[in-house]
Amino acid sequence: MGTTDDLFKKLKSFSEPELQAEILKHAKFLKANKGDILIKEGQYLNFLPIVIDGLLRVYQQNEDREILLYYVGPEQTCMMSLSSAYFDYYSTANGIAMEPSEILVLPAHLIAEWQLKYPSWNKFIINTYKSRYDELLNAFGSVAFKPIHVRVKEYLTEYVKNEGSNKIPISHQTLANELGTTRVVISRILKQMEQKKLVKLYRGYIQLKI
Amino acid sequence: MGTTDDLFKKLKSFSEPELQAEILKHAKFLKANKGDILIKEGQYLNFLPIVIDGLLRVYQQNEDREILLYYVGPEQTCMMSLSSAYFDYYSTANGIAMEPSEILVLPAHLIAEWQLKYPSWNKFIINTYKSRYDELLNAFGSVAFKPIHVRVKEYLTEYVKNEGSNKIPISHQTLANELGTTRVVISRILKQMEQKKLVKLYRGYIQLKI
DNA sequence: TGAGATAAGTATCTTTTGATACACACTATT
DNA sequence: AATAGTGTGTATCAAAAGATACTTATCTCA
Structure with missing residues (x-):
């Protein structure tokens, strides 16, 4: 796993010492093997995964077809999990580890709490939504218009x-x-x-x- | 326009009195006629519109084709504007008033400030992202898979x-x-x-x- | 080495979607 | 009533995409 310093060298988004302390206090660490399925459609989550190392693939499935939504790399979290955890909704996508991955796992209720306390956390969350939205919008435009x-x-x-x-x-x-x-x-x-x-x-x- | 009470009867999301006072202090009110174009692709925005009454249609255009992204109704704000205002990005969509509409307009820099001060504002912003993301995901799935x-x-x-x-x-x-x-x-x-x-x-x- | 899994090539056929063109009906306005 | 604009019906053709089926190549590993 490495030291605490190593961890926050990787997770640069969380600059505040208090936030770092809180993360260390509440986080669990999870190792996923290549091919492990972490989220399934329809599933409720009560935790938020943040990737430290590795790569997750998030996709939707319709009968025989499937389609990529996005990848989650280091320092990123998964939109579907975020929604699922924050709003107590079920996931509408599947997530699978593409590589051996190391994942930081936080209890869901902290998401909202930290939103108000830590600007860098707040920015992290908003950033996640924004960039995923943009990605999806892009993909949408492609599917809708391009052969x-x-x-x-x-x-x-x-x-x-x-x-x-x-x-x-x-x-x-x-x-x-x-x-x-x-x-x-x-x-x-x-x-x-x-x-x-x-x-x-x-x-x-x-x-x-x- | 009606009284202050009327306004916040419509904008139920903003329950905190302090937030209401701030909104009244900084907001401008805009009336749009049916057919008025409020946002264009490529445009930078330094304000956030929140619809009080009426309906906006937000869509993307590719040469001759266009495609609906979402509608913005009362008590809602426009994702594209939010991203544009918060992150100083340009809009990648167009917005047009479908009906005579009344719109509350806030300076962009307040978005982030209020995020940390007012839980209900915070929730409003996150909710906007989440629900638009879900809508888009839904539309994406349809376009990708359904005839x-x-x-x-x-x-x-x-x-x-x-x-x-x-x-x-x-x-x-x-x-x-x-x-x-x-x-x-x-x-x-x-x-x-x-x-x-x-x-x-x-x-x-x-x-x-x- | 040889059996099974995975990857790729390709032919045929059908369906879906799109492009274009033209006709006609209804509406609003002058 | 004449006209222009909008809305709809429809025929024809072409292109894009999907379904199916069969073949061949390559890799892996027992």
């Missing part, structure tokens, strides 16, 4: 922009899930892109050209 | 559920805009629904059966 081949292109270029490498380690099936469509559709589009020399396809990864 | 004819049906039944009457006063073009598609598609679907005896079509309105 899939454009969304595929954007997904790939976005990935490359964030990760630096132009090799995207993702299977067609997984990409289909991210975009809410089926594997065959993705394979078809990627093949067309390859013919246009936009990508090169390999087993397990896609190389974006230029 | 248009289902979304049309849901739009109509939702309307009837909320308004009581089973006569929905909306043109095909407008409905197309709400759902992010084109008029011809809507006309076609409605005609099929009429043949299945699910609706009856009239000029300017749709009657939902059962």
Whole structure:
């Protein structure tokens, strides 16, 4: 786990010493293995998870299809959990650990209390809502207006922009899930892109050209 | 405008007397006519509008298409404005008055200040984010997974559920805009629904059966 | 090494959605 | 009544997306 200092070096959002003390007092720490399901649709939560290390994937499922809502990385918390915990609503999404993850867990009732006491906590919460809302709005606009081949292109270029490498380690099936469509559709589009020399396809990864 | 008492009878969210006094001290009141455009994409805002009476429609536009994000009714504020004002971001949506509307306008810097001072204000802000997020998530799920004819049906039944009457006063073009598609598609679907005896079509309105 | 799992390629067919164009009806206004 | 604007019906065509089915390649691990 490391020392307290290490923890708040990672969780930079919480700058106030009093808040840090409170977090240490009330938090529990949880380790999740890759593939562990942390939240399910319909579930009520009475705690708030904040990721210290690792990555969670939050997605919705409809019968056979699923679609990515967002990822939760270090220093972030999960919107669905936040709503669920703050408002005593059930979650409308699933959360799964993509990597071995370390998670800080806080009792739900503290969320509202700290909101009034600690400006940095308050900002953290609002920031979470705002950035997730923006992400979702973006995704919504894409789904509503853009044909899939454009969304595929954007997904790939976005990935490359964030990760630096132009090799995207993702299977067609997984990409289909991210975009809410089926594997065959993705394979078809990627093949067309390859013919246009936009990508090169390999087993397990896609190389974006230029 | 009416008296102060009237105002806070409408804005029930703000129960604290101190908060009410602050609102009265800093607020300006704005009247919008039907069709007035209040927010445009790309615009920065330094104020937060809260609707007292009337209805605003917030939507996104892509070239020729547009799509509804949400409506803002009495006692509600506009997410896009909130983000824009709080975080000094530009708006990514448009807002237009659907009816003659009365709007309370607050300077942006007060949002964060009051967040720490007044629990009811804090709750108002969080509530706004949460409910808009849920709405959007819902819309997102629909667009991603459901064929248009289902979304049309849901739009109509939702309307009837909320308004009581089973006569929905909306043109095909407008409905197309709400759902992010084109008029011809809507006309076609409605005609099929009429043949299945699910609706009856009239000029300017749709009657939902059962 | 060989069996099973995962990944990818592809052909065929259907459905959904969109684009375009034109006709006609109703409404409001002059 | 003439006109313009809006609302609706509908036919035709094209494109996008999805469903299904079968094949081939690659990986993993017992």
